[in-house]
Amino acid sequence: MTKPADPTGHTQVDASALAAGAGELGTLIGQCETATEGTAQSLLGMQGAVGHPGLAAALGSANESAVQVMLAVGKVLGYIGEGLNQSAQQYADTESANVTALKSVHGTVG
Numbered sequence: 866m867t868k869p870a871d872p873t874g875h876t877q878v879d880a881s882a883l884a885a886g887a888g889e890l891g892t893l894i895g896q897c898e899t900a901t902e903g904t905a906q907s908l909l910g911m912q913g914a915v916g917h918p919g920l921a922a923a924l925g926s927a928n929e930s931a932v933q934v935m936l937a938v939g940k941v942l943g944y945i946g947e948g949l950n951q952s953a954q955q956y957a958d959t960e961s962a963n964v965t966a967l968k969s970v971h972g973t974v975g
């Protein structure tokens with residue numbers, strides 16, 4: 866997400882890397898959703914097949930907990946992805962504004 870250190874000691878941010886990271890998080894969210902669905906189906910299947918009321922109840926509780934955790938993870942990943950997208954846009958906009966300002970001052974920046 867950052868380029869190697871600038872000789873002046875300034876950090877250079879690559880907006881495209883931030884945007885790519887947001888896309889990767891979107892993919893991860895989809896994978897989490899798929900895993901959650903698979904886990905829920907497995908636990909529900911075991912709950913129906915177990916034949917013991919106490920164990921069936923425990924599997925039901927485990928299913929509810931697993932789904933809640935995965936929903937929370939998805940929300941966190943979504944929040945992080947939104948932040949990456951916003952940061953990428955801000956860096957790109959600032960860079961563009963800086964180039965425009967330099968062009969107007971110097972008339973030679975291309």
